Amino acid sequence: MDERRVAVVGAGAVGTTAAHDLADRGRAVTLYEAETVAAGASGRAAGICYDAFAEDIDAAVADRALSRFRTLDADPSFDWSFTPRPYVWLxxxxxxxxxxxxxxxxxxxxxxxRRVELLDGDDLATEFPALRADIAVAAVARDAGSADPGAYTDAMAERAVAAGVTLREETPVELRAGDEHPHVVTADGSTTYETVVVAAGAHTARLLGDAGLPIPVKPYRVQAAITESTPLAERSPQLYDATGGYYCRPRGDGLLVGDGTEPVERDPDDWDRDADDWFRADCIEHLRAAFGGSTADGDNAAVPELDRAWAGLCTATPDGNPLLGERAPGVVVATGWQGHGFMRAPALGERVARGVCDGEWLDPFDPARFDGDESFDIVEGMVVEES
Ligand SMILES: Cc1cc2nc3c(=O)[nH]c(=O)nc-3n(C[C@H](O)[C@H](O)[C@H](O)COP(=O)(O)OP(=O)(O)OC[C@H]3O[C@@H](n4cnc5c(N)ncnc54)[C@H](O)[C@@H]3O)c2cc1C
Structure with a gap:
C-alpha cells in the first residue's frame, strides 16, 4: 500500500484544513463528506474568534489560529474575510x-x-457606549475578530482541491479498523489507507463507536439568531454576558445572538434544526439586557426584531478538552471542540497534519487519556468559572 494515502472524513472547517495541510505535506488525500462542504456545524456557527484562553495550550492554539486567519484574510486568492473586532466578556x-x-x-x-485587559464599568461605558454598563467586571480581548465560518470552509475546500485533495461529497462513509491498516467503506466498496482522520463533527463518536473504537464525546444542541438591520451593529463589540449566558456580535447590518445550550446528548441523525420558540423569546430579552434602557450612548430601548434563527450541534468531552490524536494505529480523531471549533480550526487542522506526518501530538488533547466509556455531564464551552 502507498504509505502516503490518507482519508479525511468530514468537510467541515477542521476536516478541510487538515486535508489541505496534509496534501501540502505531500500526502495523497481523499476528503469524504456525507453531504456537501460545510453541511455540519461549520455552516451554522456564529463566527466569533478569540484567543482569550487561560490555559497555555489553548492560548497557543488560538494564537496560531488567529495568525493564520489574518494571513488568509490578506491573501487575495482566498475568497473569505476576517474582521478584527474586540471580544468583551462580562x-x-x-x-x-x-x-x-x-x-x-x-x-x-x-x-x-494574550492582549486582554480588565475593564470597570466606567471603562466599558467609555469604550463601548452602546452597552448597558450595569457590570461588576468586564474584560476585553483586543486581538479577536469575526468571520463567516461556512465561507472559510468553502474557501479552504477549494484550496485543498487545488493542492491535490480528491473531494468526494455526497459520500457517507463507515470505518473498519482492527486490520493492519484502516479501511473506509462507501457505497462503492472498501479502500485501505495508511491513516484515516475522523473529523466528522457530531457523527464522530458514532462512526468510531461502530468501528469498535468508542470515544467519550456527546453531541449537544445550541441555537443562534440574526436580527433585522439595526444601528447597534456598528456600535457593538463581540460580547459574552456570563451572567445572562448569551453572546452577541455584529453581523452585516444586524446582530447575531446565541445561547440556548441544552446540556442533553443528541442523536446526530435525529435533532431539530429549527430554533425553539423559547429561544427566540430569550434572544429579545438578551438584546434588552445588552443594549436596553439607558446607556452611556443614549436610550436604546427599541431593540431589533429577529430575522431568522436556527440550531446546530456541538461536541462535548468529559474534561472540556478536545480529542485530537491517534485513537488506534492509523485512526486519528479530531473532535470535541466544546463550541470553539471554528475559531481554532486553522491551528487544529495544522496540528492534525503535524501529528500524521511528524508524529507530534498535543498531550492534553490525547484521546488515550480516556477509555471511551466514561459517563459525564455536558458543560457548555463558554461558561465562566473560577479555575
Ligand atoms: C449555532 C452555533 C454557533 C457556533 N458558534 C461558534 C463560534 O462563534 N465560534 C467557534 O469557534 N465555534 C462555534 N461553533 C462551533 C463550531 O461550529 C464547531 O466547533 C466547528 O464548526 C466544528 O467543525 P468540524 O470541522 O469539526 O465539524 P463539522 O463542521 O460538524 O463537520 C463535520 C462534517 O462531517 C460530515 N460527516 C459526518 N458523518 C460523516 C460520514 N459518516 N461520512 C462522511 N462525512 C460525514 C458532516 O456532514 C459534516 O459536514 C458554533 C456552533 C453552532 C452550531
Whole structure:
C-alpha cells in the first residue's frame, strides 16, 4: 500500500484544513463528506474568534489560529474575510462569582501573552457606549475578530482541491479498523489507507463507536439568531454576558445572538434544526439586557426584531478538552471542540497534519487519556468559572 494515502472524513472547517495541510505535506488525500462542504456545524456557527484562553495550550492554539486567519484574510486568492473586532466578556452587578472568575482569568491569559485587559464599568461605558454598563467586571480581548465560518470552509475546500485533495461529497462513509491498516467503506466498496482522520463533527463518536473504537464525546444542541438591520451593529463589540449566558456580535447590518445550550446528548441523525420558540423569546430579552434602557450612548430601548434563527450541534468531552490524536494505529480523531471549533480550526487542522506526518501530538488533547466509556455531564464551552 502507498504509505502516503490518507482519508479525511468530514468537510467541515477542521476536516478541510487538515486535508489541505496534509496534501501540502505531500500526502495523497481523499476528503469524504456525507453531504456537501460545510453541511455540519461549520455552516451554522456564529463566527466569533478569540484567543482569550487561560490555559497555555489553548492560548497557543488560538494564537496560531488567529495568525493564520489574518494571513488568509490578506491573501487575495482566498475568497473569505476576517474582521478584527474586540471580544468583551462580562459579569453583571450582583454576580460576584463570575466577576471573581473573570478577574482571576485575565492575569492568566496575560501571562500567556494574550492582549486582554480588565475593564470597570466606567471603562466599558467609555469604550463601548452602546452597552448597558450595569457590570461588576468586564474584560476585553483586543486581538479577536469575526468571520463567516461556512465561507472559510468553502474557501479552504477549494484550496485543498487545488493542492491535490480528491473531494468526494455526497459520500457517507463507515470505518473498519482492527486490520493492519484502516479501511473506509462507501457505497462503492472498501479502500485501505495508511491513516484515516475522523473529523466528522457530531457523527464522530458514532462512526468510531461502530468501528469498535468508542470515544467519550456527546453531541449537544445550541441555537443562534440574526436580527433585522439595526444601528447597534456598528456600535457593538463581540460580547459574552456570563451572567445572562448569551453572546452577541455584529453581523452585516444586524446582530447575531446565541445561547440556548441544552446540556442533553443528541442523536446526530435525529435533532431539530429549527430554533425553539423559547429561544427566540430569550434572544429579545438578551438584546434588552445588552443594549436596553439607558446607556452611556443614549436610550436604546427599541431593540431589533429577529430575522431568522436556527440550531446546530456541538461536541462535548468529559474534561472540556478536545480529542485530537491517534485513537488506534492509523485512526486519528479530531473532535470535541466544546463550541470553539471554528475559531481554532486553522491551528487544529495544522496540528492534525503535524501529528500524521511528524508524529507530534498535543498531550492534553490525547484521546488515550480516556477509555471511551466514561459517563459525564455536558458543560457548555463558554461558561465562566473560577479555575
Ligand atoms: C449555532 C452555533 C454557533 C457556533 N458558534 C461558534 C463560534 O462563534 N465560534 C467557534 O469557534 N465555534 C462555534 N461553533 C462551533 C463550531 O461550529 C464547531 O466547533 C466547528 O464548526 C466544528 O467543525 P468540524 O470541522 O469539526 O465539524 P463539522 O463542521 O460538524 O463537520 C463535520 C462534517 O462531517 C460530515 N460527516 C459526518 N458523518 C460523516 C460520514 N459518516 N461520512 C462522511 N462525512 C460525514 C458532516 O456532514 C459534516 O459536514 C458554533 C456552533 C453552532 C452550531
Amino acid at each position: 459579569a453583571r452587578d450582583g454576580d460576584a462569582r463570575r466577576a471573581a472568575a473573570i478577574s482571576e482569568q485575565v492575569p492568566r491569559m496575560q501571562a500567556h501573552g
